[in-house]
Amino acid sequence: MKRRSLLMASAAASLPLPAVAQNAGARTLRFVPQANLTLLDPVFTTAAVTITHGYCVFDTLYGVDNQLRPRPQMAEGATTSEDGRTWLIRLRDGLRFHDGEPVRAQDCVPSLARWSRRDTFGQTLGAAVDAWEAADDRTIRIRLKRPFPRLLDAIAKPHSSPAFMMPERLARTDPATQVTEMVGSGPFRFLRDEYVSGSRATYARFDGYVPRTEAPEWTAGAKRANFDRLEWVIMPDPSTASAALQAGEIDWWEQALPDLLPVLSRSRNIRVQVQDPLGFIAMARFNHLHPPFNNLRLRQAVLSAVTQDDFMQAITAGDARAYRQCLAMFPCGMPGVKELGAEALRPPRDLGRARAAIREAGYAGEKVVIINPSDYPSIAPLGRITADLLQRLGMTVDLQETDWGTLLQRRLSREPVERGGWSLYHTNWPSASIANPAVNTTIRGQGAEGWTGWFENAEIERLTEAWLSASDDAEAQRLFDEVHRAALDAVPILPLGQYFVSTAYRSNLSGILPGSAAFFWNVRRA
Template structure:
């Protein structure tokens, strides 16, 4: 749904609240929340979908977590030791850790979880190339033997988004990383109630009585994960007007991503608190499928990049109510070592005739271009509509296919030609913190068929990324960032569409929300 079509339905929103899962009084020990999207994939190692990461934080826990200064701190771990040569890491588990099925957490569970995560995650894959063996020295000691030193090891296993290194039982973690785990058993502060899960309607979690939080205060993804609610219910409400009405009427407590058009209405309500989700913001992108025609041709990808005006995309999603900025970089702007090296290309006056000529010179042959687009995801759907319009102006044969986000999440895994159900372009966003260095930035990693959807391959970017993991000086790190960006702008695995800072909204009596790009279920409580 386009942003500007939403307000027409606002008056009818209250009439749609008759659903029995919404129209019940909120109990003091139950937190009801409208998540950013419908939850369809339950395995946070299988997908980078942010809504699944949020689900993961309720159910699973991590060995280390980043604090608000982005420093790794022990979480499930009691601590670690590193050998003098940097080749052996020993991580010791805290006592008393249990899974939701009653089994205690063992080093063998964590070893299997790390091994599976490292098959899927871009930073994990980089780490795995340096690993000689993942081992359980005993039930509480995880031993990682390296072939070469890997200084950012803790940064890798503490990464806060997009395939987080969540720990699960060994019997589940032995599942191949390309196969989705459907049984949800973690050791985090909440249990997933599978019998109450109805995709498209609701997701329910219950407080895990045997969870032992750390004693330190909660600090971003680290510290004590105190659960102050007995039950958390996610209510899936795709219509923004209905979600806003439910929040104002007290039928839900929290709307994870408040829609920009409705922010003025919510801000005026003294019973609602509206705040920026986090400090670093989100980066929206257009992703090409580099495996199939026509965008297996880097010249065509570069031609499209040269025609993009980021303001078209940002205004379509955010209107005038959410702060945004152009960002002519392949990393988030404002992050250390990130220069806007694409400014000469992206900030010049747009010339569609010149871009059309670039498309012609690159050899476009009239192939159908399938743009898959999630109509039920307000912060993504307008991006696809803007791209479809732009591609038509450039002479492409465009097929804009609307679907729900869950279907798109499945569809984008297909490597088939478009004639057999494949795709050419999709759009998404990610949190800035999740792509803030070369190893993390799966958008532009050149891992090919082992990489992220779109399967961009670039051995040069991978070589420089490996060099970045060994860098010891700021000059070396800066050189790696710059070289990667220059190559990415030449070959265009993505088109950056702008950086923005959306808002979350909750009932004013809720306190303790942790500023994060996911709606974290710990520390929040009723005043």
């Protein structure tokens, strides 16, 4: 075996570190998440609130630093064979699950296998894997059919959905079935007896967690839990959450409503900061299985009518500093991303021409069912704006308002609208989670095995495979651009702009890290 990317931790990483002493009144961190926690399995769903929950309970073999580079987390490091077809990943010493059992390679192997059947990048990696194996209790062996140089990037991806490690008995759950028993090896234990969907979720510090010694960055480094308890308080009404934060009844509000930021910023007891400096991408997702949006020409006509400013101003209270037009199918500002959609997306828009294009596409008055989460302030306005736009374009629209948890369940339905299905819904993705062709779930053409909406495009899949195998940077950029152009032509989504969410917390907290989710390690109270 030859060492190639040794990303090793120091030997001291296995030494336990003392918990930070805190007085009894400061041992609970009270947090208001962006939405209600309804689905608990962070491999089963891409929902952001579930991913945040996942980082409390579970851990990953590799994380990423502030530059999104893979760094060892549960792993000591990795080696790969001379021909690039065998990888060995060695686990750190002292890792334990919340039930007291040691973390073994025999747990990680089925965890990786299950994740590789659910996740977009995981499916691409899984197609190249000949076997996931446990060489011994602490060594994971991955045998490949062909070299896969970006293997560590795949298992280190920070969002939607990360490769979380679970006990073997849970990891062997069918990928199409949710895991509901929450036993991980992360810094917090999930207190199932205290969980009430729509009201609260509670976690306790896992005293058996052994942090790394490196400084924490994004999802890598030391994950030191400085609170005995973490309580999520579900508050769908933004005014209630804002008042509770100002009164000191909660400590941290994950996504503060833009309209309320001026009031919060004036309080000396509250700090406001951008949650993720890379931003979020807002989008509308089509259902590609059924009319009317299984019609490519119709999707192209609707894209020609979109004005991103309309959507962005609605969710940022018109603050031009909080968003940008992003005329692309990838997040602007990320490596390799060019605004290749400028011609298709740049205003002003000609609605008369779009109406004519819709008629020419053969639209026959089919009902467009938009499912929209009324309890999700950064998404709810998007559905209402799209409903108005489609009505002005002459389409028959049925806007169905629901809560976010119900939407997450309903979007799994592949039935036509007459049998409870849907035509379109809106969501957002952290830029880091869709930054390149392999991870961009929203434009991947995996059909029935892909993201809800089930967009199928063999050419995008072929180009993505070629990008993963590119021999040099120039070739990789050429293929990246080809993937991008193919996505702009096929219109799997409507890109609605890039925006920057503010998080708000009490000024006696420190150590809140930027990232694509809320991270509760490193946070302490003064």
